[in-house]
Amino acid sequence: MGVRLAGVRKSYRRREVLAGIDLELAPGRPVVVVGGNGTGKSTLLRVAAGASAATAGSVTGRPGAVGFVPGRVPASTRMPARAYLWHMAAVHGTRHDPTALLDDLGFSGDLDAPVARLSTGNVQKILLAQALGCGAGLVVLDEPWSGLDAAAAAALDRLLVEAASTTALLVADHTGRAAALPGAAVFRIVAGVLAEAVDLPGAVHTVVELRCPGDPAELLRVLPGVRESWLGAGSLTVRVPVERGDGLLAAALARGCSVLAVRRDGARP
Numbered sequence: 320m321g322v323r324l325a326g327v328r329k330s331y332r333r334r335e336v337l338a339g340i341d342l343e344l345a346p347g348r349p350v351v352v353v354g355g356n357g358t359g360k361s362t363l364l365r366v367a368a369g370a371s372a373a374t375a376g377s378v379t380g381r382p383g384a385v386g387f388v389p390g391r392v393p394a395s396t397r398m399p400a401r402a403y404l405w406h407m408a409a410v411h412g413t414r415h416d417p418t419a420l421l422d423d424l425g426f427s428g429d430l431d432a433p434v435a436r437l438s439t440g441n442v443q444k445i446l447l448a449q450a451l452g453c454g455a456g457l458v459v460l461d462e463p464w465s466g467l468d469a470a471a472a473a474a475l476d477r478l479l480v481e482a483a484s485t486t487a488l489l490v491a492d493h494t495g496r497a498a499a500l501p502g503a504a505v506f507r508i509v510a511g512v513l514a515e516a517v518d519l520p521g522a523v524h525t526v527v528e529l530r531c532p533g534d535p536a537e538l539l540r541v542l543p544g545v546r547e548s549w550l551g552a553g554s555l556t557v558r559v560p561v562e563r564g565d566g567l568l569a570a571a572l573a574r575g576c577s578v579l580a581v582r583r584d585g586a587r588p
């Protein structure tokens with residue numbers, strides 16, 4: 320059994336960032352979250368990893384040890400790198416040598432220097448080593464390729480392919496590398512909920528301009544297949560894969576929208 324997020328919501332003050340996330344994380348099906356800045360990727364990852372509490376909903380089946388690379392460097396990294404790795408290994412309750420992955424990743428810094436004084440790429444390698452080297456049942460990685468040189472990035476590709484078959488994996492990534500993992504399911508967060516898998520390059524889309532009653536964010540949660548949306552003066556424009564166009568139109572009409580324009584948008588690069 321994997322890790323299950325059900326109806327997960329997260330608000331900061333009155334702003335709801337996650338508005339009902341349902342997600343299953345299990346070995347063999349790495350889940351990749353892509354999308355624009357501020358859509359809630361890091362928030363979702365923190366909640367899944369147990370680093371932040373959901374406002375509502377549940378996360379069940381989370382294993383005792385979670386390997387987590389946060390989007391921001393944690394304060395504990397004032398510790399020397401070696402001490403930090405052993406500290407994290409103790410936190411994870413593992414007997415694995417936490418420095419073992421550093422060679423694979425091409426770590427070139429001083430293990431006795433405080434993590435915070437290492438170069439950006441070497442800090443990232445320390446964070447990856449503690450997350451991937453502890454035998455965790457769940458690994459959550461926020462932009463794991465960030466700051467890595469080409470050799471380290473390729474090494475991480477290999478490590479993740481290996482990890483994904485035995486470990487539940489949740490990755491936020493804008494480089495496109497995680498989406499290439501075998502069996503990857505790719506999602507976007509649209510209006511606080513997970514939207515369907517992102518299309519492969521070359522997919523043909525329909526763009527529909529609508530005038531709709533009510534809250535557009537609320538509507539976007541129920542319109543099927545939306546890949547992108549734009550708010551105009553009194554209109555909402557959405558892009559859907561061409562095969563989802565009819566379903567989108569039917570759902571929009573059922574919600575009282577009128578259709579202002581429909582165009583075929585051709586292949587995207």
Ligand SMILES: Nc1ncnc2c1ncn2[C@@H]1O[C@H](COP(=O)(O)OP(=O)(O)OP(=O)(O)O)[C@@H](O)[C@H]1O
Nearest residue numbers: 331332336354355356357358359360361362363390
């Ligand atoms: N601790 C916090 N307190 C208040 N607001 C927060 C906090 N963390 C995130 N937010 C807000 O929640 C929203 C989602 O942020 P989040 O970092 O999850 O987005 P993201 O998709 O990971 O963005 P990016 O691609 O820029 O990293 C943003 O509007 C952000 O300002």
